[in-house]
Amino acid sequence: MQPIIEISNLTISFHGDEYCLTAIEELTLSIFKGETLAIIGESGSGKSVLGQAILSILPESAEIQGIINYREKNLLMASDSELESIRGGLIGWVPQNPKMGFNPSMKMWKQIAESMIIHTDSSWSEAKRQAISLLERFKVLPADQWADAYPVSYSGGMLQRAMVAMGTSVNPDVIIADEPTKGVDLLNKSGITDLFLEMKNRGITQILITHDLDFARELADRVAVLYCGQIVEITSKEIFFTHPRHPYSHGLLQSLPQNGLCPIPGNAPPMHIVHTGCRFKDRCSDSKKECKNPVPFFSMNKDYVRCFNYHNRDQS
Numbered sequence: 001m002q003p004i005i006e007i008s009n010l011t012i013s014f015h016g017d018e019y020c021l022t023a024i025e026e027l028t029l030s031i032f033k034g035e036t037l038a039i040i041g042e043s044g045s046g047k048s049v050l051g052q053a054i055l056s057i058l059p060e061s062a063e064i065q066g067i068i069n070y071r072e073k074n075l076l077m078a079s080d081s082e083l084e085s086i087r088g089g090l091i092g093w094v095p096q097n098p099k100m101g102f103n104p105s106m107k108m109w110k111q112i113a114e115s116m117i118i119h120t121d122s123s124w125s126e127a128k129r130q131a132i133s134l135l136e137r138f139k140v141l142p143a144d145q146w147a148d149a150y151p152v153s154y155s156g157g158m159l160q161r162a163m164v165a166m167g168t169s170v171n172p173d174v175i176i177a178d179e180p181t182k183g184v185d186l187l188n189k190s191g192i193t194d195l196f197l198e199m200k201n202r203g204i205t206q207i208l209i210t211h212d213l214d215f216a217r218e219l220a221d222r223v224a225v226l227y228c229g230q231i232v233e234i235t236s237k238e239i240f241f242t243h244p245r246h247p248y249s250h251g252l253l254q255s256l257p258q259n260g261l262c263p264i265p266g267n268a269p270p271m272h273i274v275h276t277g278c279r280f281k282d283r284c285s286d287s288k289k290e291c292k293n294p295v296p297f298f299s300m301n302k303d304y305v306r307c308f309n310y311h312n313r314d315q316s
């Protein structure tokens with residue numbers, strides 16, 4: 001499989017008057033064509049910053065180093081016009097908060113149709129027709145009536161589905177969705193899962209940023225686990241959910257209700273401090289002396305794990 005997005009040594013920092021916060025550090029990750037990759041991790045671990053970096057929509061205050069190649073083009077060096085044609089066209093984006101993602105004074109159909117106008121040859125009337133059929137497909141019914149409504153009259157679940165319709169309106173090559181099930185009730189969650197399954201079956205590459213492990217289990221081919229700005233494990237969904245290697249991945253699974261609801265003790269260290277050694281060591285029941293040293297990313301066949309337990313073990 002060919003990587004469609006290749007991220008190498010990505011570091012993203014935010015500098016304030018009195019602080020410097022590194023939200024992503026030395027992150028290397030390939031996303032392959034047609035796969036669904038779930039990026040999971042606790043709140044504040046850098047998931048949204050990573051998604052926004054791929055889309056090049058981080059605020060100017062972000063200092064970014066590294067490479068983000070999309071089909072061998074480094075997005076961090078791309079011009080504004082190149083980025084405009086990629087964003088929303090080739091790479092679709094479903095942002096974290098659907099309530100903030102819409103213009104309150106524009107009818108829904110127009111907001112969905114806009115990217116078709118920008119990225120395709122559609123006329124407004126053709127784009128409106130397509131916007132209505134997208135709303136229909138994503139079960140915002142009756143679609144012709146809701147298309148003419150403003151976002152304020154939509155429920156949370158409908159907004160979420162309309163957001164997915166907007167993010168996928170021009171058949172993107174890749175879709176990045178940030179917490180698409182957050183705040184959504186169980187019934188709507190299963191509808192959203194079906195939408196992403198349908199896109200997966202159509203061969204669209206998906207990056208699903210989520211802290212919802214059940215959602216990741218339904219959809220992902222691979223899982224990348226982010227902890228405190230670093231990826232600590234990349235593995236197949238099967239291994240992640242049955243034999244996760246990193247103690248943090250293990251702890252995440254143990255905290256699920258079906259596994260006994262045992263939360264990981266302690267909290268993640270603050271992002272603005274200078275970290276030495278393993279960032280998880282103070283919460284890890286397996287921590288050793290050597291965990292005070294920087295931990296390399298050990299590769300094991302196609303998987304990666306950042307933990308000394310895997311030093312010299314199964315490495316390829």
Ligand SMILES: Nc1ncnc2c1ncn2[C@@H]1O[C@H](COP(=O)(O)OP(=O)(O)O)[C@@H](O)[C@H]1O
Binds near residue numbers: 045046059271
């Ligand atoms: N624009 C910003 N300016 C300063 N700090 C930011 C900004 N955006 C995110 N951060 C910080 O970066 C870290 C990672 O944030 P985020 O990616 O939103 O976490 P997640 O999505 O995993 O919950 C957090 O400590 C957050 O406060």
Ligand SMILES: [Mg+2]
Binds near residue numbers: 047178179
């Ligand atoms: Mg987030």
